[in-house]
Amino acid sequence: xxxxxxxxxxxxxxxxxxxxxxxxxxxxxxxxxxxxxxxxxxxxxxxxxxxxxxxxxxxxxxxxxxxxxxxxxxxxxxxxxxxxxxxxxxxxxxxxxxxxxxxxxxxxxxxxxxxxxxxxxxxxxxxxxxxxxxxxxxxxxxxxxxxxxxxxxxxxxxxxxxxxxxxxxxxxxxxxxxxxxxxxxxxxxxxxxxxxxxxxxxxxxxxxxxxxxxxxxxxxxxxxxxxxxxxxxxxxxxxxxxxxxxxxxxxxxxxxxxxxxxxxxxxxxxxxxxxxxxxxxxxxxxxxxxxxxxxxxxxxxxxxxxxxxxxxxxxxxxxxxxxxxxxxxxxxxxxxxxxxxxxxxxxxxxxxxxxxxxxxxxxxxxxxxxxxxxxxxxxxxxxxxxxxxxxxxxxxxxxxxxxxxxxxxxxxxxxxxxxxxxxxxxxxxxxxxxxxxxxxxxxxxxxxxxxxxxxxxxxxxxxxxxxxxxxxxxxxxxxxxxxxxxxxxxxxxxxxxxxxxxxxxxxx
Numbered sequence: 001x002x003x004x005x006x007x008x009x010x011x012x013x014x015x016x017x018x019x020x021x022x023x024x025x026x027x028x029x030x031x032x033x034x035x036x037x038x039x040x041x042x043x044x045x046x047x048x049x050x051x052x053x054x055x056x057x058x059x060x061x062x063x064x065x066x067x068x069x070x071x072x073x074x075x076x077x078x079x080x081x082x083x084x085x086x087x088x089x090x091x092x093x094x095x096x097x098x099x100x101x102x103x104x105x106x107x108x109x110x111x112x113x114x115x116x117x118x119x120x121x122x123x124x125x126x127x128x129x130x131x132x133x134x135x136x137x138x139x140x141x142x143x144x145x146x147x148x149x150x151x152x153x154x155x156x157x158x159x160x161x162x163x164x165x166x167x168x169x170x171x172x173x174x175x176x177x178x179x180x181x182x183x184x185x186x187x188x189x190x191x192x193x194x195x196x197x198x199x200x201x202x203x204x205x206x207x208x209x210x211x212x213x214x215x216x217x218x219x220x221x222x223x224x225x226x227x228x229x230x231x232x233x234x235x236x237x238x239x240x241x242x243x244x245x246x247x248x249x250x251x252x253x254x255x256x257x258x259x260x261x262x263x264x265x266x267x268x269x270x271x272x273x274x275x276x277x278x279x280x281x282x283x284x285x286x287x288x289x290x291x292x293x294x295x296x297x298x299x300x301x302x303x304x305x306x307x308x309x310x311x312x313x314x315x316x317x318x319x320x321x322x323x324x325x326x327x328x329x330x331x332x333x334x335x336x337x338x339x340x341x342x343x344x345x346x347x348x349x350x351x352x353x354x355x356x357x358x359x360x361x362x363x364x365x366x367x368x369x370x371x372x373x374x375x376x377x378x379x380x381x382x383x384x385x386x387x388x389x390x391x392x393x394x395x396x397x398x399x400x401x402x403x404x405x406x407x408x409x410x411x412x413x414x415x416x417x418x419x420x421x422x423x424x425x426x427x428x429x430x431x432x433x434x435x436x437x438x439x440x441x442x443x444x445x446x447x448x449x450x451x452x453x454x455x456x457x458x459x460x461x462x463x464x465x466x467x468x469x470x471x472x473x474x475x476x477x478x479x480x481x482x483x484x485x486x487x488x489x490x491x492x493x494x495x496x497x498x499x500x501x502x503x504x505x506x507x508x
Contacts, residue, residue, distance in 0.1 A: 003153035012221035021132035046139035066133035089114035182309035185330030199244035285322030341373035426454035
């Protein structure tokens with residue numbers, strides 16, 4: 001079994017399509033392997049060795065996908081959000097100890113300014129005008145020749161930061177063996193074959209798109225068509241052109257797609273999907289059912305995080321349970337005591353162990369001591385999520401431990417409140433969150449977006465909730481918005497929501 005990206009790509013048919021984009025010809029597996037050699041030569045000529053770190057700041061699309069896959073076979077990749085400001089780039093580039101940065105030819109934005117401040121080697125990527133994902137890489141001035149070692153399975157392929165919503169972002173190094181193990185796990189759970197085609201709408205500076213869409217497809221010789229990013233207005237045109245068998249997205253994207261599905265029924269019928277996949281946030285059961293009916297295909301919810309190189313659990317294709325993130329799909333998944341280092345039955349903190357799990361946070365012994373422990377002869381990682389398994393082995397999450405609302409000692413799952421409010425006919429989207437309270441500590445609050453053409457008041461929504469759940473769980477504050485603030489990957493983030501909405505003063 002392959003344990004490096006190079007060996008993972010080695011056996012696929014020379015002329016099989018690998019990476020595509022709108023209005024361009026496909027990059028074949030043979031051309032992808034040739035490009036990997038060219039990139040290696042270019043990096044080595046610019047002084048980049050096997051263990052050096054290369055930041056990649058490119059717009060979403062085929063070139064970003066192929067840059068990640070080719071550079072990761074030669075050095076350590078560190079994709080960064082191209083929408084960062086200069087100070088953010090400066091922080092991440094320094095924190096990563098990056099040696100070089102890949103920028104598009106002609107780009108002169110904040111990433112370049114930050115890189116020049118730190119004296120990084122700047123590599124310019126020039127896209128081919130006709131072939132998707134094909135590019136040339138040139139340095140501004142060749143450095144000393146880099147070592148020509150080939151990364152092995154224990155070398156770092158990919159470095160990402162945690163989202164850092166409540167603290168300084170942590171560095172997550174992911175080995176070649178982590179990436180290939182996770183790609184295989186996803187391919188197995190989705191029964192991917194070389195005849196499958198993924199339509200990627202996920203950002204490629206994030207673990208979901210990089211591994212679930214790109215790496216899993218390439219692990220089995222399948223093809224992936226890369227869009228320039230998610231746009232509900234162009235999704236169905238992309239679908240008609242690419243003719244995918246599946247796509248993966250976060251729930252807010254699925255909801256936006258649903259809102260335009262009615263006027264695109266012909267495209268949906270003409271391009272039947274084998275399945276749809278959702279991950280990175282909880283998919284409301286109501287949205288799962290609407291997607292299943294609309295696309296007449298299974299809707300597979302999966303559970304992932306950066307430290308697991310994405311996937312931990314997945315609903316099987318033959319059986320989906322709304323409200324569950326599925327069964328263990330790769331690593332071993334168990335429940336641990338929330339404060340003591342041992343495994344338990346029942347409800348507790350979800351923990352994982354397996355070949356796709358990061359060896360540990362970089363330069364952060366405190367975080368490693370807090371998040372890893374030994375039990376039953378294995379090393380376990382604490383996910384920070386609370387949940388339990390049902391009788392069929394399906395994992396049901398209660399929420400992030402940090403997001404569980406503590407109202408005067410009563411613990412409330414924001415996911416449970418979300419599920420009830422989504423049954424209110426006028427509500428299209430909801431995120432339940434903690435609102436600081438002087439006496440109770442925290443109070444339940446919710447932000448909602450109403451369906452187009454629907455009206456409702458805060459009182460209507462609270463009265464509905466009161467008929468469906470205990471009084472202490474009913475939101476005391478409901479904010480009706482045109483749009484709920486989202487993070488860079490399209491996720492609604494509960495932590496800090498009260499501050500974002502101006503309901504409390506920002507800390508500090």
